[in-house]
Amino acid sequence: MTDSRIALVDVNSFYVSCERVFDPSLEGRPVVVLSNNDGCVVARSNEAKALGIENGTPWFKLAADADRIGLVAKSSNYELYGDLSERCMRLLSRYGSAQEIYSIDESFLTLSGTPEEQHRTAREIKRVVARNTGLPVCVGVAPTKTLAKFMNRIAKQNAHLGGVCTYDTMPPGDTENIMSRVPVTGIWGIAGRLGKRLNGIGIFTVADLKASDPVAMRKKFSVVLQRTILELNGIPCIPLETERASKEQMIFSRSFATPVTTAARMREVMSLYAQQAAIRLAKDEQQAAIMTCFAGTSHFNEKASSFPSATVKLPGPTADPVILTKAAVAALDGQVYDGVPYARAGVMLTGLSPAGAQPQLPSFATAHEEKNIGALLGKVMDRYGTAAIGLGRAGMTVAPDWQMKRERMSPRYTTEWDDLPVVRAN
């Protein structure tokens, strides 16, 4: 048998593993990586999972006990993770006739050959990624994406499999056995809400779902669930997306380290966020037609509740930081009040199109629009930091106090010359 199959390669505890690549002393210890603003746990090592620490736990609830239980927390370092991700994805691309980069730490690959050959390829992938990047991965191989995800999960949870699990080489009885024991929420696309509704009609395990009638389930639930059921039965319904579709919307939003309580400060925030959004537009080679600006108080603050937002139509599709910044600064005018403790804010861009798709008539383009300032801002900030340059921030030479907290961040070893690791030889 030489059917083509799908491999799902996933880095174990990706963010934690990235931290460990550069700090081997973290090996074997409970480690968590925190969200932006050092808010809550977004990645855990197995040792941290074993301590019962859940994803989403606020750091302030763990901090006091951290030393006592030997828990290490790191601020998230997306420069580092993004760079290691790229290296990893480039390596993986060698091993499949097609590749879908599904997330920062996951790729689907198309494998050919016999099941035994595919299993050997999967083992080689694991070996080569470990040797070339230092990152541990697990690989699941199966006829459909949903089954590949499931096989990957089995590989992760059963150390004796050596991090690789292939549907076609597993004794069918073993697979059925596992499926009849894993809760239905162990399947890709089924989380709490749907899980509860399924339990309500007697579907508790993966095996129960697999045995259900896809047509009836589509009527009762959704087309998504029907596809999942068919995929569990080996019928591919979810195609490999080898071309990254261009984004439909772009959001830049952040929580503040300390609340923003004045309209004047909020204008500063909007100005900086709009510039970050412009930089991303330039990187994606896109332009936007509509901008929504929003701010909000903390959802945990019941006394002050305010969620201002405003949508403005831009003069035409644009990626120009000058236009975007002016629009953002003006958008929330009159809706943000002094004295209200805003906890977060953001800029959303919609109506996106490829840059240059609708070339503007020269008479409508402003002088600065043609100069692609967004890309320039991005390059300067990449090299000299975000404080080095900016529009309309006269005198703002130090980071404002609302800027997000990253108190426990490791150096950006691979993307900052000044953060290069130091090697000592005795």
Next chain:
DNA sequence: GGGACATAG
């Protein structure tokens, strides 16, 4: 077409 909701990583 748009808001609410669900899901994922």
Next chain:
DNA sequence: GATTCTATGTCCC
């Protein structure tokens, strides 16, 4: 005292 960010898809009006 403190609780991420981003993107997509479906349902339903």
